[in-house]
Amino acid sequence: MSQPVIPIRAAGARSTAFEYFSTKKDEFVGWARKFSLFPYPFVTACCAMEFMAVSSTPYDTDRFGAALPRFSPRQSDLLMVVGTVTHKQAPILRRVYEQMCEPKWVMAFGACATSGGFYQNYAAVAGIDRIIPVDVYVPGCPPRPETVIDAIMKLQDRIGRSHHPILTESF
């Protein structure tokens, strides 16, 4: 996980009304963050076709707020690794990941990104979690668009429930 550990209770005793508002604030911030994802589609192979399909009609990721790709790692927060990552591509993936700012999430899209798929040989990295930490794995070769949407929704649940560090500590 790329998030630092945040205490559930803010330091110092507070009243229950404060706790109620702080929880509501967390939910509101979580809601706002999870529906404004900016994916960076790190596209390599066949899963790109399914990525194109899931971004356009009729499976539209725009309904989930995750449609607008930002092709600069500085401006995006969801790194979708779509397709096989080979050893030649690995330094590029690592560099793109490091250039992204916190908070960031990684989706391993497809069997090849998850575990290398059936390319277990000298050329392919057997799963990108050997190089970068991954938050959600999407199985399938290539995954059906519904699977991708399911993964985005699971990721959104996680984002919605997580705490934003700065807002929580000083609120």
Next chain:
Amino acid sequence: MDTRASAPLPNPIRPAFERGERDDSVVVSIGPSHPATHGTIQVIAALDGEKVERVDVHCGYLHRGFEKECEDHTWHNLMPYIDRLNYCSGLINDFAYCEAVEKLMSIEITPRCRYLRTLLSEYSRIADHLTCIAASLMELGAMTAFLYLVMIRDYVYEHLADLTGARLTYTYGRIGGLARDLPDGWLKRLGEILDQYEEFVGRIHGLIDRNRIFIDRTRDVGVISTAEAINWGFTGPILRSTGTPRDLRRDAPYLAYAELDFEVPVGIKGDNYDRYYVRMREMDESVYMIRQLMDMLPAGPICVDDRRCTLPPKNLVYTEIESLINHFKLIMDGPDVPPGEVYSAQEAPNGELGFYIVSTGGGSPYKLHVRSPSFVHMGGVHRLLEGYQLADIIPTFGSVNMIGGECDR
């Protein structure tokens, strides 16, 4: 999680040049993770302002060890690797490979299989050209065209999923035939999709063909002559856009193409606009061919009745010992292909897709080499890029249709 950059990351390539020809040239690396390069490819360009002086193309970022992997699998088991070569038109890869192995085994496929393979090849060709044109137009800014074309492509994918079980990587070809026959109502839905295709593509023609911006961006950009194209190994729509009607479906007919009535569209200048238009016309010709094939499809078995490669029917496998052993041997050891070598090529949407297979007998290939059109085109694409503007690299690359799985294998 430690996000500090520890050691500097190694550069996996060695560029051909470090600086440009002039003192104030800028060397820019486009890719390998770039939205508009259709996959992982790196173009190192030396720029004089906006003009591209010199270009060094680096592919190989998707090299997945296809040939080495295939040497370890049986002739049937390696079919999924074959699909993932040109993943936009997976069926054509399957059928080209199956044809090569069938030549080695001297198998003649059944008439129904022949016509059905032709129909599905043309269907895949439509899907590939739709993807290429959709992506190229999107990179030029025409998002509407992209959405229309991907909508039709999605119908095609769902329809093929009804037949083969998968939307994209079908693994539908078998040596000696196909995996299964058409389900009921498939041809009727095919007719509906073709009608919808014509309506949508009519809209694209209306939006794009005489669009001033599109013409300005693609006419006289990426021009190549026929002689140069042949010297650099271009085949397929790129060669046809230069004006020469070289098409394997016409020149060396395979499957059922000899019996079909179709034209081979050619361009005039060999620029981006011609490549776009050749692909649009080829899709129309494919639709025409599919309509002819829908009427010509004969009844009969899908797989040739040859125990060397065709799996016996399941009810026999469960009741007769010979069929059980036959099935077992075919799955575990693979079909026994006699020693020899063969080069067999088909007209893929990108050009000549050839399989060079060397067999020493037994159930696994000794060597399985793919002559991939995209790889050869990458060797020659610098002729299309040098001398034009930086912003022209994107539409030119889109019109060349480099598919990473095929280029890097």
Next chain:
Amino acid sequence: MPAEIVDRLRAELASEGREVTLAQDMPVVTVPPTAVRETARQLAVDHAFDLLLDVTAIDWPGRTPRFDVVYHFYSTKHLIRVRLKTRVPEAEPVVDSLRSLYGSAAFMERECHEMYGIVFRGNMDLRPILLYEGFVGHPLRKDYPKQQEQPLVPYRK
């Protein structure tokens, strides 16, 4: 059609060490490695084989000479293909490059070099194309283990 092509090729090309056969309806010309460029030039100029389709190699580890280098040509005028084969030993896997005849030979020879180790004399640019800088070995040789990875980025856990 292939029979008369084979006869014409045999008549014009067959000399010491060169033979022309037919495999699966495709004429195959087998030459010694020193005659590759000359034969390719004859095929291109005299017989109109203007499109170089493919350059690859086959590894026969138990045999000397170890490698077969295989070229495929296509004639856009006569619409036929021909295969050109030669054998090179492991100790000196050198063949003349066809870069001067065909532009497409550049990339294809690079790939053959990095996969098998065949050196194409005359091709100045034999950098790895599908593999990366720092990769040691030639993966498509039969003695390279399939799963031997050479990672560029150190693994995490």
